Amino acid sequence: MRFGIVVFPGANCDHDAHHVVKHVLGQDARFIWHKDRDLSGIDCVILPGGFSYGDYLRCGAMARLSPVMEEVVAFAKRGGKVLGICNGFQVALEAGLLPGAMLRNRSLKFVCKDVHLKVENDRTPFTSAIPAGEILRLPIAHADGNYFLPDDELERLEGNGQVVFRYAEADGRITDAANPNGARNGIAGIVNEAGNVLGMMPHPERMAERILGGEDGRRIFESLIGGSKV
């Protein structure tokens, strides 16, 4: 599978995503400079984590104006797979690829730690190899991961099964204490209606090697890669 990893100015998880898809999973991967527009041959675009444009205005608000994003939006409309991780999720929200917005964490602080996620939907290309109901352990590292959506839209999102990951206890219970940032309904990751764009606050690329504490994140990439072979 051919991955394209967008390099926004201020992105800092671009190399991590590249390392995992290329060196851990042996896939084809290339960086795409944000001022370029060429997505030819790419099967999956990764919008990586980091602080695009310093997050100075509103997370992702500047990055969505980068030239490459016009192409990414068109690519998604054609059914191309887009994985937005952390800041990449925020960019995808700002670009209108996904519904909703991010608020500051309710602690008002940056939070870096491992969390547990319940897989709510395994009928997406990003979770096809992970049965629904399974609990994953992945790290988060963000200050603005408090996902927000008005009631009616939230109801639609839930009704459509667009919620893919929800913060949970290790045993799978959905509790307020397990919610690290105050996101509505404990939402950690969502897909668009077509299911080809996933945004998630946790970092799957950080848990793709046992030496770093776990391999749960790898399963998301393996879902993508396995699906592309079918």
Added chain:
Amino acid sequence: MSNEITPDVVAGHGLTLDEYAKIQAAMKRQPNLLELGIFSVMWSEHCSYKSSRKHLKGFPTTGPRVLQGPGENAGVVDVGDGLAVAFKMESHNHPSYIEPYQGAATGVGGILRDVFTMGARPVASLNSLRFGDPSHPKTAWLVEGVTSGIAGYGNAMGVPTVGGEIAFDPSYNGNCLVNAFTLGVLDSDKIFLGTATGVGNPVIYVGAKTGRDGIHGATMASAEFDESSEEKRPTVQVGDPFVEKLLLEACLELMKTDAIVGIQDMGAAGLTSSSVEMAGRAGNGLDLHLDRIPMREEGMTPYELMLSESQERMLLVAKEGREQDVIDIFEKWDLDVAVVGSVTGSGVLRLYWHGDVAGELPIDPLTEGAPVYDRPRQRPADLDSLQGFDPNTLPAPASLGETLLTLMARPTIASKEWVYRQYDYMVRLGTVVRPGGDAAVVRLEGDKGVALSADCPSRMVYLDPYMGAMLTVAEACRNVSVVGGEPIGLTDCLNFGNPEKPEIMWQFAEAVRGIADACRALDVPVVSGNVSLYNETDGKGIFPTPTCAVVGLVPDVNHTSTTWWKERGHEIALLGVCTGEAGGSEYLAACFDKVAGLPPRLDVARELAVQAAVRELVRAGLVASAHDCADGGIAVALAESCIMGAPEGGLGAKVRIPGDARIDLLLFAEDPSRVLISYDPARRAEVEAVARKAGAPFAVIGQVGGDSLEIEGALQVPVQELAHRWGKGFTQVLGLADAHYPDEIASRAAPV
């Protein structure tokens, strides 16, 4: 500002009249204001090391792995297979006390630049922090600001903050300490230096524009604080990590070409120190056209441009004719870039302003010719009585269990998760051993990694500067050894009070001698460092705090250790000896409000043996856990091993502490050279054989199991209670909001 140089103007620049006379002699005329400003920052304590230089010469700075010792932007040590690591630690104490967020943030920004200037990609940061009494009205505000400043800058840069240390003592009430360390990786044959070689080569300015921020920052850092210090807020710089991230990527991209011959960060004293030092190292001169400097504000003067400490700027010297290559890369990253001058063979810094010469200074007197002082030293008069205090004269506590719980909740000992959870400690996919343990382990390439630890038991240094400094080096090396690392290099940040006081100067000289002797004995070279003096407010100095950060080589990151017990039934052993020497311990400070007694003595042979033993045991995969005994003594170390794995439940232990000192002193004394290990009892013979072979004292003291920590004849405390006190101690004592605990989320979410 008038251009006339009066005694007031000289004093206002932090220069003595004697120094001013030396400047006139060097210039062979009266300097103008611009020239005086340049001399004042170059001759400031911060840049010239005039009080400390004489003593620092005693450090061992060479070794088979050392590729670059002190004197450059960072030290560089070979780690084999064509790889090297560049690292350094620097203080940003004065700015952080005045404006904690920006002070700490720009401290991180500065040390990152020091490292990538060398051609290294920064891959890990540490910090060592000191704050005043937790109940002091400013302490919590400083802790919040410094923590978020470090997070704000480091996280945005994508450099993981993987560890550090924090301690509290009233001596830091008026001066907090913020020491930031960064390590970067580079090819061992591609080290970039801050040197202006090649007459005719262009001098190029890159990065952010120059503003008026931070003018005289280096001079501020070279004076004591008083009640007017708050007014110095404008001298604190403002950081922009986004620009620095672009600068990092652009510089590393440029360094892959062969277009440049030298590069230096504009840190303290900005354009002045970078240009003067680069010219000085090459024995050359520079012509600079100051009107070509990218400026952020209107109407800036040559004086302001030379003295500004605006952040995120670099000065580089390119090969003649390669200017466009440099310009292309920086324009790609949307950064300012300007050719501002050229290298000359004159040995003179000539500053032009719209074609006219605005200043002309010989380089030598600014660098090599800076004053060097052998300041008077005197052993403090009260030291004998302080050292003479015998902890055995104190009443024994009624309940050792309660005492242990008290210590667990001390903010110096309690969990620092509230702090490091705000740092991105995982970005870059290298963090193999995460913050919270004795040392962090970071993967570099393949299975090769480094272990990192920063330490300073400053109470011990206060009570015996020479021995305290030795203990500092020993502890940092031990922490690195505990995770399987071999110490290969040290960087220091020497934080002291006013060197013009003979007692402070004595502390400094003794501590430096202690570091030097310990480094020689433990065979670890000092490759970089920084001195921060004048950490005094209203005449009251801090505890002498010579923080040392040690880098250890971990040949295989698959073989490291963590601090907590892994399995019931595992045996617990002590490498080392418990003497009960409690002078300078956290126990005396916490329970008796006493900072007194003679600190424990370092037995170098035993220290080396214990470190060699634990390193070998970890590398051989023979132990399930390893933990250094430090603050709070062996009792706290045992408790930590019970609870640090708490997310997986925590495990109790039943032990007997060998030794014949009074039981409370045995439990809580902080004698060095001790490591707790746990292992599968079936492997005891192998474990013991490794310890014996290394010459380390080895004693089986108990086993893992149960739900409480039971120390025979002393105490039994449920693991849950230990975990609770330790987990909440830091935030509770400081009154910080902690969203980690649901009850607090609930109370904060309630309507006001």
